[in-house]
Amino acid sequence: MEFKKCARCGCFFVSDVEVCPKCLPKDRCDISKLTNYINDNNITASTISNLSVNTGITLKNINRYLDSNVIPKVNL
Ligand SMILES: [Zn+2]
Structure with a gap:
């Protein structure tokens, strides 16, 4: 567990997530929302x-989601 700064709101908290x-x-x-959108559209x-x-x-x-591979890959 680490002391971290939230990637969304900037508050400090203790966790192993972002x-x-x-x-x-x-x-x-x-x-x-992004997963549905990417699956329904051809994103490049x-x-x-x-x-x-x-x-x-x-x-x-x-x-951030792309970096942590939590949404489908986009062809960059
Ligand atoms: Zn937050």
Whole structure:
């Protein structure tokens, strides 16, 4: 267990995940939304910014999900 800064809200908490307990449900919601969207659309590097516009999820969070492999791979 480590002392960490939440990747979403910036608050400090102790855990081995990247977001605080308050933000975990928001992460899960974003991840299922993105997974559905990616599966239904042909996402490429040139449309990755549309991903943010069309889902309302920030690019910062999208990149975090991509880095941790919790959403389907996008062809970059
Ligand atoms: Zn948080």
